[in-house]
Amino acid sequence: xxxxxxxxxxxxxxxxxxxxxxxxxxxxxxxxxxxxxxxxxxxxxxxxxxxxxxxxxxxxxxxxxxxxxxxxxxxxxxxxxxxxxxxxxxxxxxxxxxxxxxxxxxx
Amino acid sequence: xxxxxxxxxxxxxxxxxxxxxxxxxxxxxxxxxxxxxxxxxxxxxxxxxxxxxxxxxxxxxxxxxxxxxxxxxxxxxxxxxxxxxxxxxxxxxxxxxxxxxxxxxxxxxxxxxxxxxxxxxxxxxxxxxxxxxxxxxxxxxxxxxxxxxxxxxxxxxxxxxxxxxxxxxxxxxxxxxxxxxxxxxxxxxxxxxxxxxxxxxxxxxxxxxxxxxxxxxxxxxxxxxxxxxxxxxxxxxxxxxxxxxxxxxxxxxxxxxxxxxxxxxxxxxxxxxxxxxxxxxxxxxxxxxxxxxxxxxxxxxxxxxxx
Numbered sequence: 460x461x462x463x464x465x466x467x468x469x470x471x472x473x474x475x476x477x478x479x480x481x482x483x484x485x486x487x488x489x490x491x492x493x494x495x496x497x498x499x500x501x502x503x504x505x506x507x508x509x510x511x512x513x514x515x516x517x518x519x520x521x522x523x524x525x526x527x528x529x530x531x532x533x534x535x536x537x538x539x540x541x542x543x544x545x546x547x548x549x550x551x552x553x554x555x556x557x558x559x560x561x562x563x564x565x566x
Numbered sequence: 567x568x569x570x571x572x573x574x575x576x577x578x579x580x581x582x583x584x585x586x587x588x589x590x591x592x593x594x595x596x597x598x599x600x601x602x603x604x605x606x607x608x609x610x611x612x613x614x615x616x617x618x619x620x621x622x623x624x625x626x627x628x629x630x631x632x633x634x635x636x637x638x639x640x641x642x643x644x645x646x647x648x649x650x651x652x653x654x655x656x657x658x659x660x661x662x663x664x665x666x667x668x669x670x671x672x673x674x675x676x677x678x679x680x681x682x683x684x685x686x687x688x689x690x691x692x693x694x695x696x697x698x699x700x701x702x703x704x705x706x707x708x709x710x711x712x713x714x715x716x717x718x719x720x721x722x723x724x725x726x727x728x729x730x731x732x733x734x735x736x737x738x739x740x741x742x743x744x745x746x747x748x749x750x751x752x753x754x755x756x757x758x759x760x761x762x763x764x765x766x767x768x769x770x771x772x773x774x775x776x777x778x779x780x781x782x783x784x785x786x787x788x789x790x791x792x793x794x795x796x797x798x799x800x801x802x803x804x805x806x807x808x809x810x811x812x813x814x815x816x817x818x819x820x821x822x823x824x825x826x827x828x829x830x831x832x833x834x835x836x837x838x839x840x841x842x843x844x845x846x847x848x849x850x851x852x853x854x855x856x857x858x859x860x861x862x863x864x865x866x867x868x869x870x871x872x873x
Contacts, residue, residue: 497867498823502827521827522627
């Protein structure tokens with residue numbers, strides 16, 4: 460089985476990833492936290508990253524978070540990409556702010 | 567149940583891969599597949615449920631919840647509730663009998679939080695799965711995985727909780743069992759019921775409309791919740807948090823995700839409520855403890871990871 464390296468250029472983290480392992484899973488297995496972990500199922504968009512360099516295979520991802528135009532820019536969900544070469548990735552801006560910071564509905 | 571809305575009846579969940587999802591909801595959670603239709607939808611039920619289905623899976627390119635349906639006591643109640651919803655100012659859509667297999671006519675409406683709900687009076691009564699109606703045994707053999715007992719409730723995230731409260735309480739006859747209030751007294755979470763359960767449906771305030779937090783299934787005991795956790799590990803299923811206890815409802819719980827990222831809960835226990843009970847109130851300052859009673863910390867994933 461081929462093993463590749465993933466480098467997160469935003470955080471400087473580097474970890475190994477098997478060809479049949481998602482980038483997120485490989486990161487979690489070595490205890491790194493450089494990509495936010497959400498549902499791990501391609502649904503919530505929490506682990507969105509940009510792949511800057513390298514080839515990968517994609518599993519099914521929510522079109523709400525990865526429409527075709529995002530895919531063209533290398534914006535994908537780390538839980539649903541599997542490396543075919545070494546990958547250079549970068550973090551995306553964080554999604555929605557936590558509940559406490561949002562405005563409230565008045566009763 | 568004062569307006570005739572009786573109980574949660576079904577939920578239609580969008581999944582990215584239908585067969586992966588069916589395996590998750592049947593093999594792991596222990597639901598039983600009861601039918602499929604020409605749209606490719608798969609119908610499932612938990613074993614104690616008397617009607618033909620409670621969960622409908624549909625393949626789509628974006629996960630989430632299409633709608634949740636409540637069963638009402640009879641056609642007369644359905645007719646009256648429809649009038650009341652229209653009088654309130656909601657658009658009510660007619661879904662003909664049979665659109666969901668073996669389900670009677672449904673009326674569908676969308677509340678200001680962006681979530682679609684349905685009411686219906688009839689669905690094919692198939693009885694509890696695997697046990698007889700007369701002199702039934704305690705439980706059926708042949709159940710898989712977590713052996714979920716019933717589809718219990720959903721939690722939705724969206725805005726306009728006050729308007730949603732008004733519809734559920736004043737039009738549909740729910741009552742408020744539990745709530746979270748911020749320091750100004752604004753309700754940021756509401757747990758609503760038509761039964762003795764602490765929630766048949768719940769909402770938490772969120773800016774984006776129409777988000778699905780989880781569908782929840784009932785288990786009998788804490789040991790069953792622990793066993794569910796074991797199965798989640800054995801199957802390398804994506805876990806969220808647990809086993810632990812909620813402050814809200816005091817239910818004992820574990821959260822995990824289906825293969826498309828929709829959150830599921832299995833839980834046991836929890837408080838009860840009657841219509842004369844005052845709502846249980848949690849302060850927003852104690853939200854961490856209200857949600858996860860042991861961690862007592864705000865859990866970012868619980869508040870932001872949604873489909």
